[in-house]
Amino acid sequence: MVHSMTGFGKGVCELPNKKISIEIKSLNSKQLDLNTRVPNLYREKEIEIRNKVGKKLVRGKVDVSFYVEAASSDKITKVNQQVIKDYYAQLKEVSTNLGLSENTDFLKVIMPLPDTVKVELAELDEQEWKAIAQAIDAAIDDITLFRQSEGKALEVDIRHRITTIDGLLQEVPKYETQRIDKIRNRIKENLEEIALQTQADENRFEQEIIFYLEKLDITEEKVRLSNHLKYFIETLESSDVVGKKLGFITQEIGREINTLGSKANDADLQKIVIRMKDELEKIKEQILNIL
Template sequence: MIKSMTGFGKATCELPGKKISIEIKSLNSKQLDVNMRLPNIYREKDLILRNEIANKLGRGKIDVGFYVDFLGTEKNTSINTQVIENYYNQLLPISDKLGLTEKTDILRAIMPLPDTIKTEQAELNEEEWKIIASTFSKAIECLNEFRNQEGKHLNTDIINRIENIRKLASQTESFENERIERIRERILDQLNELKEKINVDKNRFEQEMIFYLEKLDVTEEKVRLANHLDYFLETINNEEMVGKKLGFITQEIGREINTLGSKANHAEIQKLVIQMKDELEKIKEQNLNIL
């Protein structure tokens, strides 16, 4: 069963002092294109996460976001007392010139200055990382489930359009004899107009007529078209990650439909060919989103 490249997955976990939400969004793309937004503390795991995405999601434009909500005071941030004291001792003698009459005014002037707040780089806790990694895998599973659901809708729509092309191709048979007869009559009428001006070898003319009509025969194109349609259905139902392969098959289907149209020489058959092309274009649009 096919999968869509479009999907969304989200999973959350709670750790001591913080809650982490992981969101993964996927759109269609010819290759794997991963955009990862990670807090600095998890940067060292970037490659591991990318490998998991490549193994489980295949291809697509993948956006990953880690969102951290702290449930209390962040332990890694503290006031740099020594720096503030140094600033205070330097500002106090010139406080009158600066118009800082109160100690609170001096403090307000100090706090925006560099290095008054120090942030210590936390170390990654491996036990916490195991929980986060498991949450990341759950988000991927949710995204894959979304892709599967979208894939079912795509599968139904595309198969219906393939069968529509098959039905339209079969409808050309009712015009085949009429088409050949019209072409034959047109050639004979033109020939009769030229009879008085040129001599015609009847045997040679009949041979050329047979050769010309054989060139206009579309039986071979219809057989190849039917084979391509069968192969398309076989591929879509029995293989995974077939988006690119289905793209190649639709190209072959398009070639046979175009050849059928170029040989038609019949208004009703041309109408059927246009309808087949319309169905095929819609299949190509849907195919762009197949994994």
Template sequence: MIQSMTGYGKSVIQLPTKKITVEVKSLNSKSLDLNTRVPSSYREKELQIRTMLATSLTRGKVDFNLFVEMTGEETTTKLNEVVVKQYIEQLSKVVDGDKTELLKMAVRLPDAFKTEREEIDENEFTEILKAVKEALVEINKYRSDEGEVLKQDFLQRVDLIETYLEEVLTIDGQRIENVRERLRNAVNDLKEKIDENRFEQELIYYLEKYDITEEKVRLQNHLNYFREAINSEDSNGKKLNFITQEIGREINTIGSKSNFALMQQLVVQMKDELEKIKEQALNVL
């Protein structure tokens, strides 16, 4: 089954003093383009998180965000008492005022507070990893659901191309007769006596150049192969892109050989459907 590269996953967990929110978003990209934002206190664990993301998502432009909201009394920011006392002492020499007013001024000055580095609680980080896994499960489900929508769209358009190909086969005999008639009329306009046998030989040679039997067979094979690819166990957008290139090559060759207005119209319709497939295939994992 195919998967889209577009997806979104979110998980929220409540710890004793923190609320942890994990968000993962992805868009289409030729390769894995991974951007992670984690609080500095978890920076040493970032590589582990990136490895999880790369293993699960494989490809796409991925944005990962880890948000931490303090919900308890615990805090890593402490009052720098020594510095504040020094500020108050210095301020008291400059301005008159009670200690409360001096304190208000002192805490606004640089280095009045200090942030202590918090050691990572392994039990806490284990819970965070569970949240990451939950978000990855959600985004992969999103990708699969989007992939199913893409699959149905692909099948409809491939069926349309196949329908146009059947119409090409229907009018192919008419096309050949039309080419034959035009050639004969062109010769008759010359008002020259010709050798019928030689004319037929030249006509056969000329018509062989316009024969599209091989192109019709190859195009049908490519359409069948495209269906097999989107129904396979793995999701391979690069393979689908390659097959669409082969489909386009055969359609273009049919168009260049058609030399018949009705067939050229069908070729244009096939090209239109193929372009829509190509556009959507860029979003397949």
């Protein structure tokens, strides 16, 4: 089944004192480009988060964001009493030496000084993390469903365009006979003009015609293009991650179409080739979004 690289998923974790929403967004990318926005309390679990998300989403530009609504902060603020006592003792001594008033508010002077207050992060509770991990899994499942839905739409469009190219390929034979006759007559007319001025060897003429027509023969290109189109559909139906593989197959399809165009030597065939190229370009654009 084809999956798109574009998607959005969300998981919510309701805890007694906080609500955590995990959002995962993804866009197309050549490889996995994973970015996380995780609160400091959960930083120790970042590698686990990246492994969990990367294993399931495989490829794309992926952003994982945590949004926390908490009744209290994860930071614990404590007054550093020992530091304040040391400051006070020193200031008291200076005050006595200078004969300053006993009514001086030392705390107002001390509290803005360095290290009087220390901030500690709360420790992560493992039960809380288990609940959050489940919310991450829910967000991954949500974005996976989104990618599947987008992938179905992409697959329908791409199948239609591959079918269109195959249909155009089926039109090629009806122009081949008249194309060969046109080329043969054009060469013969040119040589007849030359023959008026010089003697032409009929055997050599036939040999040159055969050689020229062999160079313009498109049988191999038609067979290879047909095989590539079939292989493309087989790959599209695979359960594997197929985005890159489909990209390689479209390159091969493009080569055969280009060769058809260079050998066409016929206005009607050139029109068919142009329509094939137009469909192929649209397929390439769609494949950029396939996982």
